[in-house]
Amino acid sequence: xxxxxxxxxxxxxxxxxxxxxxxxxxxxxxxxxxxxxxxxxxxxxxxxxxxxxxxxxxxxxxxxxxxxxxxxxxxxxxxxxxxxxxxxxxxxxxxxxxxxxxxxxxxxxxxxxxxxxxxxxxxxxxxxxxxxxxxxxxxxxxxxxxxxxxxxxxxxxxxxxxxxxxxxxxxxxxxxxxxxxxxxxxxxxxxxxxxxxxxxxxxxxxxxxxxxx
Amino acid sequence: xxxxxxxxxxxxxxxxxxxxxxxxxxxxxxxxxxxxxxxxxxxxxxxxxxxxxxxxxxxxxxxxxxxxxxxxxxxxxxxxxxxxxxxxxxxxxxxxxxxxxxxxxxxxxxxxxxxxxxxxxxxxxxxxxxxxxxxxxxxxxxxxxxxxxxxxxxxxxxxxxxxxxxxxxxxxxxxxxxxxxxxxxxxxxxxxxxxxxxxxxxxxxxxxxxxxx
DNA sequence: ATCCGTTTTGAACATCGTTCAATATATGTT
DNA sequence: AACATATATTGAACGATGTTCAAAACGGAT
Numbered sequence: 197x198x199x200x201x202x203x204x205x206x207x208x209x210x211x212x213x214x215x216x217x218x219x220x221x222x223x224x225x226x227x228x229x230x231x232x233x234x235x236x237x238x239x240x241x242x243x244x245x246x247x248x249x250x251x252x253x254x255x256x257x258x259x260x261x262x263x264x265x266x267x268x269x270x271x272x273x274x275x276x277x278x279x280x281x282x283x284x285x286x287x288x289x290x291x292x293x294x295x296x297x298x299x300x301x302x303x304x305x306x307x308x309x310x311x312x313x314x315x316x317x318x319x320x321x322x323x324x325x326x327x328x329x330x331x332x333x334x335x336x337x338x339x340x341x342x343x344x345x346x347x348x349x350x351x352x353x354x355x356x357x358x359x360x361x362x363x364x365x366x367x368x369x370x371x372x373x374x375x376x377x378x379x380x381x382x383x384x385x386x387x388x389x390x391x392x393x394x395x396x397x398x399x400x401x402x403x404x405x406x407x408x409x
Numbered sequence: 410x411x412x413x414x415x416x417x418x419x420x421x422x423x424x425x426x427x428x429x430x431x432x433x434x435x436x437x438x439x440x441x442x443x444x445x446x447x448x449x450x451x452x453x454x455x456x457x458x459x460x461x462x463x464x465x466x467x468x469x470x471x472x473x474x475x476x477x478x479x480x481x482x483x484x485x486x487x488x489x490x491x492x493x494x495x496x497x498x499x500x501x502x503x504x505x506x507x508x509x510x511x512x513x514x515x516x517x518x519x520x521x522x523x524x525x526x527x528x529x530x531x532x533x534x535x536x537x538x539x540x541x542x543x544x545x546x547x548x549x550x551x552x553x554x555x556x557x558x559x560x561x562x563x564x565x566x567x568x569x570x571x572x573x574x575x576x577x578x579x580x581x582x583x584x585x586x587x588x589x590x591x592x593x594x595x596x597x598x599x600x601x602x603x604x605x606x607x608x609x610x611x612x613x614x615x616x617x618x619x620x621x622x
Numbered sequence: 623a624t625c626c627g628t629t630t631t632g633a634a635c636a637t638c639g640t641t642c643a644a645t646a647t648a649t650g651t652t
Numbered sequence: 653a654a655c656a657t658a659t660a661t662t663g664a665a666c667g668a669t670g671t672t673c674a675a676a677a678c679g680g681a682t
Binding site: 240 | 660663
Binding site for chain 2: 314357362365366368383387389
């Protein structure tokens with residue numbers, strides 16, 4: 197068998213990605229297997245390996261789209277004074293997570309085997325997302341250097357990731373009856389308002405920031 | 410074959426747990442398979458199922474020990490004024506993560522299948538850990554209600570989890586050149602100092618906390 | 623010495639990712 | 653129109669996974 201010509205290679209790739217995305221949305225990373233993706237698009241398992249290097253490659257590409265979607269959702273937040281924009285971006289983050297929690301979870305559930313790094317385009321995608329957020333949140337973060345502003349954004353990025361991850365994997369309800377979104381707002385507010393109160397929370401002397409007043 | 414009597418059932422269970430812990434420390438969750446654990450203790454795969462309900466059960470029990478160890482490490486932090494204690498507990502957290510990063514990562518990498526919840530003893534273990542931390546951090550968190558103090562601790566718990574997770578899975582270096590520990594201090598400091606500055610960051614009006622001054 | 627009850631085994635099953643020789647078809651050439 | 657070439661597609665095969673369970677082997681009691 198060969199050369200069915202139903203679809204071009206590029207079309208096939210998109211079909212496979214869409215199928216994987218659907219499965220991931222419904223069942224999470226576990227459900228995404230080569231055979232199931234292949235079956236869903238009406239091809240044999242081997243065909244997947246004409247389109248992707250392996251299953252990891254396929255998943256990373258789905259994750260790339262998810263990441264781009266998150267970036268777009270955050271970029272869509274406009275206007276408002278700096279602090280309400282921070283709030284709206286936090287909301288946009290959780291909106292996006294809740295849109296397809298298992299698909300979002302795959303962003304972090306998936307781990308490449310030892311020694312294999314994420315592809316360069318993925319790193320750039322992620323870098324741009326953080327950079328964009330840093331630029332948009334800059335005004336809310338007080339008068340920090342660009343480096344310190346970015347550091348604050350990375351802290352927010354990691355914190356929201358932690359909250360959403362625990363929430364999606366049902367490990368947040370074990371320790372709190374507070375909705376994930378509310379915790380997210382609390383942390384972002386802490387960082388943002390920390391910037392508003394005074395200049396203590398810059399990178400050069402975090403230690404001192406522990407001592408009250 | 411049967412009744413080798415080399416070990417009691419309880420001993421065997423500990424042997425299996427220790428073997429799994431070693432493998433997890435070296436290779437992470439992926440390396441922990443029934444056959445490898447069995448081989449390492451010199452028994453057949455089927456024997457594992459005399460000791461544990463299934464592989465998930467075994468892993469949850471290893472995770473329970475890891476969690477208990479983290480709790481002990483945090484509880485060991487004593488003395489000092491409230492804010493230096495907060496700092497030391499944050500250090501203790503990252504010390505513990507760095508002691509065996511892949512073992513720690515298994516705490517969150519592992520997911521029970523759909524519909525299966527964590528056992529009650531695990532929930533209690535976790536609840537005690539958070540409760541302890543809330544009690545110890547209380548003085549550093551200003552004059553909040555116990556409920557709000559606990560919420561702040563949960564926020565810290567989730568944030569540190571996010572940072573450490575991204576760090577261990579090498580996804581933090583993609584967006585920042587800051588060590589995970591430093592980011593952790595930054596966040597804890599933000600929350601702690603947020604409590605120190607004034608009373609705005611309580612649960613009842615997080616929204617308002619976004620507006621500067 | 624015999625029996626019983628329990629522990630331990632390992633073959634078996636369904637699934638997984640991955641490889642690759644075989645094949646069937648579209649395309650290019652005559 | 654017939655043939656040749658190239659390649660897209662297949663599916664069997666391999667090793668590994670979690671899990672089950674009948675069979676077997678052994679310790680202890682009678």
